[in-house]
Amino acid sequence: MRRRELLKHLAAAIPALAASPYIFAADGQSESMAQGPFTPNWKSLSNYRTPDWFRNAKFGIWAHWGPQCEPEFGDWYARAMYEEGSDAYRHHLEKYGHPSEFGFKDVIQEWKADQWDPDALVSLYQKAGAKYFVALANHHDNFDLYDSKHQPEWNATKLGPKRDLIGGWSKAARKHGLRFGVSVHAAHAWSWYEVAQGADKSGPKAGIPYDGNLNAADGKGKWWDGRDPQALYAQKHPLSRSIADGANFDEQWHWRSGASVPSKAYADKLYDRTVNLIDAYDPDLVYFDDTVLPLYPVSDVGMRLAAHMYNRSIMRKGQLEAVINGKILDPIQRQSMVLDIERGQSNQIEALPWQTCTCIGSWHYDRRVYDSKSYKSAQTVVQTLIDVVSKNGNLLLSVPVRGNGTIDEQERAIVEEIGRWIAVNGEGIYDTRPWFVLGEGPAMESAAPTTGQGFNEGKNKPFTAQDIRFTTKDGAVYAFAMGWPADGKLTIKSMRSGGEYLKKRVARVELVGRGKPLAFKQSAEGLHVTLPSEKSALPYAIALKIA
Incomplete structure (x- = not known):
């Protein structure tokens, strides 16, 4: 469908949307999908066009912040703490105890975020030149950082901070004139958490199951009484083929190489949680940390979420202003959303807008990066921004947040220096397009x-x-x-x-x-x-x- 024909189609659909905004939910789901010109297939989704606000913004800042920042020991802590012999496992033994007795659910309970001031942080980022702000809505740890109807036992309004973190970030971003986005990573909890179902192979705790094996009945008399750990760990399923048996973890990330395929109930719950997030907080952007889209290609959940977000944007705003980020896209998928390249850059001017996401340190806060003073410099960030923009891209920069909700003084100095450079030179960054040669x-x-x-x-x-x-x-x-x-x-x-x-x-x-x-x-x-x-x-x- 050509662009002019698509616009006519969208315009004709708007009156109907106002009268009948939703279709029925699919079997097994409780959340409905917004009705409109987009349907959950690639032919329809490839009619997507990236909105000008995103093309003009060029620079966003990301708070990749959740309970895995509480130990201040780097990325993927909720998985690595169950990997016997790893640095995170040893750190966990020393700080918290054995994962059969003190698991990640207990780390969540320890996390209070008592110094979090979203208004002050977003104000800093706006002054640094960011035009959009993205907040982590959940990670592979499966813990929702918002008032989640479909993850009611394991979300930040009920445990840990006992606050609606996405609500707080959203309010701050809009107050300071920034477009607001959320990142969704929970599709991978199914296989990512499988290590929590294991046990030590040696030592005094050999053979004693980690807490990923617990269920609701085991909580009687415990602080988590009434909550089912399986709603967090999602481990009542056969394990994926092990690396020892020749499996490739990178391939399993794409749901291949013997990866355990998520159940329909798991997929439907992920759909419901994400629609709830989109409908309740109205993000301009959703970043999916997935190959293509969540659970693709073993489920059509991701395509249904994309169609929902696009149709909802048209219904509410009269035009398509939504952005979805996906990774490793083929040509037709590339037309259906905005490509994200993690910790890397394209080597050419891309015909379609794209984004690189990177971090000045570890994705989750790591005290070791601070102690060694090994953050990316402002110079590196600025030069990366220029390089990416010259190739028709945006830079989404993560500034790690400590467990207590603050950033450290080294990070603040880097952010402020980026802001000083952009204040002088931003004219050549914002609202620009690539030249004939990058x-x-x-x-x-x-x-x-x-x-x-x-x-x-x-x-x-x-x-x-x-x-x-x-x-x-x-x-x-x-x-x-x-x-x-x-x-x-x-x-x-x-x-x-x-x-x-x-x-x-x-x-x-x-x-x-x-x-x-x-x-x-x-x-x-x-x-x-x-x-x-x-x-x-x-x-x-x-x-x-x-x-």
Whole structure:
């Protein structure tokens, strides 16, 4: 369907939506799917078009924060603590005790988030230049961070902080004028938590089952009396084929290589939980941490969620403003949502908008990163942002939040420095589109390919002043040099006279943020620009506006 035909179709559907906004829920589900022009199949979903708000925003900040941040021991803690001999397992023994006696459900109970101030954090992020904010709604740990109708025993309003965290984040984001998103990771709890069904193979606790085997009857007289741990751990099913038997964990992530396939009841519950989240908090963006969509291809839950969100957006706003992120997409899936590349970048200008997600440290807060002072620098973040935007992408940056709900002073300094750079140079970032060529320079000559979900971050040559990236807006071209040349002179080969990209000669060059014209000369070798004698305050990325 062509774009003009799609818009006519959407416009014709809106009056009907107002009169009859929902269709009946499918068997086994209690939440309905919004009615409209989108249906849960790729032919229909591929009519999606990325809204301008997302294309113009370029930069978002993410709070990848939940109960796994309470131990302050890094990502995937709720899985690694059950892996005998791992660093997280040893840390858990020392801090909490054995996982047969003190499991992840008990870590949740310890988590209070007593210093969390969403308004102050989102205000900081808005000042740093973020145009959208994303909050973790649940992780592979299966704990909902909102008032969840379909996970009533294991959500943040009932345990741990006893607060509606998504509600608090949403209110703060909208107060500060940011688009609001949520990230949903719970589809993988089915197989990810299988280690909680195990037991030590050696030592004094050998053979004693971990707490992932418990059920509601085992809670009598305990703090969790009346709650069923299986609603959290989801482990009353046969295990996936083990690595020892030749299984590949990476392939099992895609529900292959002997992965245990989730039951229909599990899939229906995931659908209900996610529709409840979308309907109650009205996010502009939903990030799914899945290959394509949740439970794809063993269930159509993900496609039903996409159709629901798109139709609901049209019904409520009169046009499609929703964004869904998915990973490892084929061409038709690529047209159906916004591709996310995790901890990595594309090596070309993408025809369709995309996003990279990365973090300045570990996805879940890790005290060891703080102690070793090994966060990504503001310079790395800024240069990544420029590189991604030049290729038609957005950067979603996670700033790890401590268990108590705060960020540390090292993180704050990084965020504030990003904000100082964007305050001067943001003109060449926001609302821009790619130029004819993404850039030039040594870093492009041996760019590392992506693998799996991405993961080529940090594998390329460091940027230098010879590395240039381009964006364009309102007839101007913005050229970003990834450093201040030692002699104060830049040569931009892509802007040579008689070259294939410039139809007219350059008339003016200025340093963004200063507004004064710079001396330049255009030759067959390139555009030669003489920079001011006084360096920019943050000279690792300088923006030239070229008319």
